[in-house]
Amino acid sequence: MSxxxxxxxxxxxxxxxxxxxxDVVVIGGGPTGAAAVWAxxxxxxxxxxxxxxxxxRxxxxxxxxxxxxYRTCWPNIPIMKQMQRSVAVLHNADAYLGExxxxxxxxxxxxxLFLAMGESHAEALKKDVARxxxxxxxxxxxxxxxEVGSRYPALRDVVVAAKWDPTAGWMDSNALIHAFVRAAPNARVLLGVTSTQIRTQGGRVVxxxxxxxxxxxxxxILAAGAWAPLIARESGIALPIILRPRQSFTTGYRHTSFGSDWPMLIGEPPAPHVRPEAGEGAIFGWEYHWHSKWAPELEPNPEHDAVREPSDALNRLKDPRFPSLTLALMARQFRHGEGEGFNDPRYLRGLYHNIGYYxxxxxxxxxxxxxxxxxxxxESERxxxxxxxxxxxxxxxxxHVGHxxxxxxxxxxxxxxxxLGLPLPDPDYAAFSLDVPYVDYDAPVL
Known part of the structure; x- marks a missing residue:
């Protein structure tokens, strides 16, 4: 069907x-696969x-x-340079991806806006900025x-300091994926191909x-996200990666003091975060540790609080408590009383609970x-x-760890x-290789 x-x-x-x-086959129609086709x-x-x-689709x-x-405040140099280049493309999308x-x-x-509600975290943010x-x-x-209070009066009584990245924001990621593909006029796209294996002969790809x-x-190019280890295993190839379900949720409500022009807000550890979403809504996330007990038949990997391979029944892995837990954590950090701010029950009405993998x-x-x-x-971010x-x-x-x-x-x-056998775009990109197990400042950061 065409x-x-x-x-x-x-x-x-x-x-x-x-x-x-x-000439080249790319497996995986997410942002990294589409970007490879474009590049x-x-x-x-x-x-x-x-x-x-x-x-x-x-x-x-x-x-x-x-x-x-997207954001630019990465402390490890390979990702920092990767993000600087990506922002340059996003800022000049018509030039790179077409009118x-x-x-x-x-x-x-x-x-x-990374927020500190106490002095110890304020000191950590100050060190982050120095780095x-x-x-x-x-x-x-x-x-x-x-300064935080003058810019955002609603935060005056709860925030003692903040780290601010002005070159950060959000986008329509689905539109970005399609823009990459449109910018590659000779590329063809096969959708609904439920199984793909990598063929080799004499040890090399054919x-x-x-x-x-x-x-x-x-x-x-294998860029299939969470499905990559299954594709690799079925092709007789080992990949040193793990999968962790990652949840978010979108609401149709946003309290009035959290305006549509506000930045992404990131609270203190464990770093619950939220940003305005289209219209009057908001979208929330949290680096929440998913627990394998929710689906023991999926070959859990207890050492990493993860699963070894993806599931077609991903929605079964949602923790129904996640939205309530996230809002309760936000309300506690922002000192919102009952019915106030993130403690308003309207956030829980008509929400959409999302799940994917890191x-x-x-x-x-x-x-x-x-x-x-x-x-x-x-735990590496690379x-x-x-x-x-x-x-x-x-x-x-x-x-890609969610990035x-x-x-x-x-x-x-x-x-x-x-x-294509070309020189690396930047020598520091060599750190994304399998044979580089460590770089400085490579630790989980939101």
Missing amino acids: SPSGDKYLLHPTQDAMPKTA MERARPGLRTLLIEREE LGAGSSLASLEN GAAQSIHLKEQGY LHAIGLRHIEYLDAG GVRTPLGDIDAPVV VYRDETAAYTVQPDGTRLPY AIICPHPDVPGLILSVA GVMTSPAAGELAAAYA
Whole structure:
């Protein structure tokens, strides 16, 4: 079946309509897969790329639970540079993605405001800003209580300090995905291809296998998000990643003192966060530790509070308490009494509870080495974007830890460089390789 766009998009393609060859196949129709398609054709016009997505539309995976945000205040240098490049593309979307892209992605650069309600966290934010200034991010500000209160009077009585990132905001991530694909005129997109395996011969990639036949290609980019480990395993390839369900929720209500022009607000640890959403709504998130007890049949990975492989029944993994817990945490931090602010029951009426996955490096790909030689695993924020060390022709773009939307332009360019044998866009991007287990300041930060 062909879409109204003609041969570019094929939904549930027939065997006769299936392409037989491509220069590069990209598996995964989320932001990083779409960005790789864009970046490859930009670097090499006329390249025959094929994007394969298991769902019936692009951006139907973990992107659905994304808050669609972006920011520049990253303390580790590889991600900081990746984000600077991505922001440059987003700020100049028409130049990079074609006329009309800027209007479609609809950037709302209203900033990120990291809040301290006590002196100890205020000191931590001050150290954060000093680090960010030291690596060149001079636009990040430390705000004392008076400055916070003058800018946001509703916070005057609860906030003692804040870290402010003015080059931050949110966008329409689905529009961004489609803008990437539109900007690659020679790319074709196959939708509703429920199974894709990576074919190898003599140890190197020769293409992919689908239920409707094989497609020959010398290079495959695996950018399938949470489905990447399953695709890899079924292809006889190991990936050192883990999956953790990630929840958010959207409401149709927002209290009046939290205006539509406000920034993203991030509370004290465990960092509940919220931003205005279209109309009079809001969207909430929290780095909430999901517990494997909710679905023990999914082969939980208790060591990481995660699951080993994705599930088609992802909605079953929602914790029904999550919205109430998040709002209670927000109300406590903001000192909202009953019926006030985030403690208003109208937030719980007609909300939409979202769920996706965060995908991380596992303990074999993120660790420090102790003086006695033992490895100490840690939770890394770095994606894996590099050639697979054991399978020539396979390029990985996985484990984006929830930052796949905001870093997608730079991630796509890096995957494209590896796929096409080009120099790295920045030498510091080498830190996204599997053989780099640690970089400084690589720790969980919202």
